[in-house]
Amino acid sequence: MKDKPYVKRTQKDYTLSFKLKVVEEVESGLLNITQAANKYGIQAKSTVRDWLRKHGGLDWEHKSRLPLEKSPEQKLLELEAKVRLLEKQKASLEKKLEFTDKKAIIFDMMIDIAEDELKIPIRKKSLPQQLIDSKLNKKKG
Template sequence: MKEDQESKYVKRTQRDYSYAFKMSVISEIECGELGIKAAARKYGIQSHSTVTNWLRKYGNFDWINKSTIKMPKTKDQKLLELEQKVLLLEKQKKELERQVHTADKKAIFFDMMIDIAEEEFKIPIRKKSLPG
């Protein structure tokens, strides 16, 4: 049982945590979806104190005054956040373009297979569309 729990995630080093990753963990915690320790377990973060440090550094909780007033983000934080979103969108776009390319190849392949089957078996496979 313990091996199953350990195989769900891989321990990371401090350099493995991107700004976008930290912000997504923080947003899950601040939305109430996860607690600090649960987030550390879910994402394989070495210690819950690491998550607490992220919350203090990047979160919306005012640790000095102990209030939940949203702390304004600095221009650098906003810029980093937007850069991470752009990188993520570019990565998603590239993956979708690859999927479209593969789907186009499949459509061409299936079309050729239908042509071959129609010639080989001398039967019409495609339905003829009626003039409207």
């Protein structure tokens, strides 16, 4: 098996949302620093440590488990990353909704064509008798 060639990366190669995701996984205890570096192909554990110091909510400098207060800039960057993520999710859902709407229209057209050509009613135009009977029984009772 060939080793992957060494590719020098810079901090600009990683998005803020990616860094925050890694930091969150380490701080929540899902991964340790080494596991995070291996899972995400981050070449140095020190890179993950730097992200923890810069973006994390714990005091990693002094090995304290007390949460640090985030600076307004950090809060703003996190919120901007969340907004971008939500905007992407919204756009994706809007595309899916548009596709589903078009699909429903096409199915309606297919049913109309089938009803015309086969001369049989495919759509139910009234409630089933069983449902009508149960509604009448509820009114009487």
